Amino acid sequence: MSTEGNQLLRMLEALLFAASEPLDIETLQSHLPADADVSALLKDLQADYQGRGVNLVKRGDRWLFETAPDLSFLLRKDVEETVKLSRAAAETLAIIAYHQPATRAEIEQIRGVAVSKGTLDVLFEAGWIKPKGRRRTPGRPVTYGTTEDFLVHFGLESLTDLPGIAELKAAGLMDAEPPADFMAEKSEQEDAEETEEEEADSLFNRRSSR
Numbered sequence: 001m002s003t004e005g006n007q008l009l010r011m012l013e014a015l016l017f018a019a020s021e022p023l024d025i026e027t028l029q030s031h032l033p034a035d036a037d038v039s040a041l042l043k044d045l046q047a048d049y050q051g052r053g054v055n056l057v058k059r060g061d062r063w064l065f066e067t068a069p070d071l072s073f074l075l076r077k078d079v080e081e082t083v084k085l086s087r088a089a090a091e092t093l094a095i096i097a098y099h100q101p102a103t104r105a106e107i108e109q110i111r112g113v114a115v116s117k118g119t120l121d122v123l124f125e126a127g128w129i130k131p132k133g134r135r136r137t138p139g140r141p142v143t144y145g146t147t148e149d150f151l152v153h154f155g156l157e158s159l160t161d162l163p164g165i166a167e168l169k170a171a172g173l174m175d176a177e178p179p180a181d182f183m184a185e186k187s188e189q190e191d192a193e194e195t196e197e198e199e200a201d202s203l204f205n206r207r208s209s210r
Helices: 003-018 025-030 038-049 069-074 087-099 104-111 117-126 148-153 165-170 188-208
Strands: 054-059 062-067 129-134 142-146
Touching (some): 025 038, 054 148, 087 104, 087 117, 087 142, 104 142, 117 129
Antiparallel strands (some): 054 062, 129 142
């Protein structure tokens, strides 16, 4: 590679290393000469870091440096988890990821129970879901989809890297669709379960804000 090419790689490396969040090609291009082929440079830089302790990876449309997967144990700290994502939030996130863009009504149809506002708030605050527009149906309901922060957090380059739905169902995160005659009214047991889910989400919110 020419001296100029090496200098561009060094500039790109510096930008990605100093960034506090993943960067897209447009942002990187704005800091490099106009004639720089950022896509080609990223591939060259990614190849340079392959097999090293730090890898250059793509998450959605953005790029960042990550610790090599086989060395992640070096940076892992043993911490006590006081709160875990509630089952309602985990199920809702899985449904949105696999059925996006999905409306609240569609999420509720698949889960078989109502989705509490607290459940969606937790996912919004985590930065894992966002509005994706409105469905062109009566009422124009808002649709939801996952974010690039979702891809970054779960180490996915794109949504095609998600595990199979069968795996999620086996893990109990996605149940089969409710019967065709499913009614919106919930039983007392379902009401109690929803209340527990809302309390868990509320507890998550309070502790996360501390």
